[in-house]
Structure formats: structure tokens, C-alpha cells
Amino acid sequence: MTPPRPASNQRSNGDFDESCVFCLIGSGQDAHAEVIGKNDELVCFRDICPAAPHHYLVVPRQHILSCFSLQPQHIGLVEKMADMGRAALHDQGITNMKDIRLGFHKPPYTSVDHLHLHVLAPASQISDRWIHKFRPGTHKFVTEEDLRNVLQKTNTVTETSEGLGNIYFSR
Incomplete structure (x- = not known):
């Protein structure tokens, strides 16, 4: 018996996890997500539990587990995620780019095992x-910004023996 073929919007090379809600949102299979921006590589949508008046998530369509899965070649991806987040804020009327927060939760503090950038504004709220x-x-x-800086200095992100108190990179 041959295995079933993935649907045309699924990636068969491991870049898509059909059990991952962010992969489903990225592929357009989750009708509940409020997508506010997308391109071939990324999707930006409203967080379902906002911590600020504007709280969005930017996720790569490719299934990447977390910031600890990143390597120096992902610096461009992180930059594109931040650019999309800033553009989403601008499109939503946010003009004070000094009162925003862009960042990633470190495992085990991630709620979904798929790399996602939190975009919050105003950070003061x-x-x-x-x-x-x-x-x-x-x-x-x-x-x-800190994640990009660390990626520029090393080969891969790893956990510390203290349980992720500080990220560091192994050579």
C-alpha cells in the first residue's frame, strides 16, 4: 500500500507539520486566525491572547521548532520576521516604533513548538x-535584536546547563 500524498499546500520534505497550528495558519488551513500579512515565506496574525493593544505573531511557513533551532544562516529570516512585524504595526496605525517590543520566548516557555516572533505595541501598555x-x-x-546578535557570533543556539537562564551559542 502506498502512503497518501500530502495535499498540494502541504510540504512533504519536513517543512510542514500537519499537527502544528502555526503550520496550518501558514498554509491557510486555519480559518479562525486573523491574518494581517503574508508572503511566500512568512505569515503575520493576531495573537489569540493579546498582552498589549497590538499583539501579533510572525511565523515562518517552514516548520522551525524554536529560536534554539536557528543557525547563523537564519539571521536573514529573523530580520524578515522583524520587518514584517514592524510593517504590520505601521499598517495598524502604530507610528512610535520606540514603544514596541519584538522577541521570542525561549523553550520551555513557548506555547507552540513553532518559531514565532511576538510583536507588541505599545510596549508601555x-x-x-x-x-x-x-x-x-x-x-x-x-x-x-539580541537573538540576531548572538547568531552573528556563533554556530548554533543551545541551552545552558542552568535551564535556559541565558542563551549562549556553541562553536
């Missing part, structure tokens, strides 16, 4: 209830 999840420099959250 992040809910007191959720601020602990989006505080830069903590064991839970790394800014887009």
Missing part, C-alpha cells in the same frame, strides 16, 4: 498580567 512573559533579558524572552 503590555498588560501587568503578562509583562513577566515579555521582559527582555530574562530566562523566558529574548529580543529579536
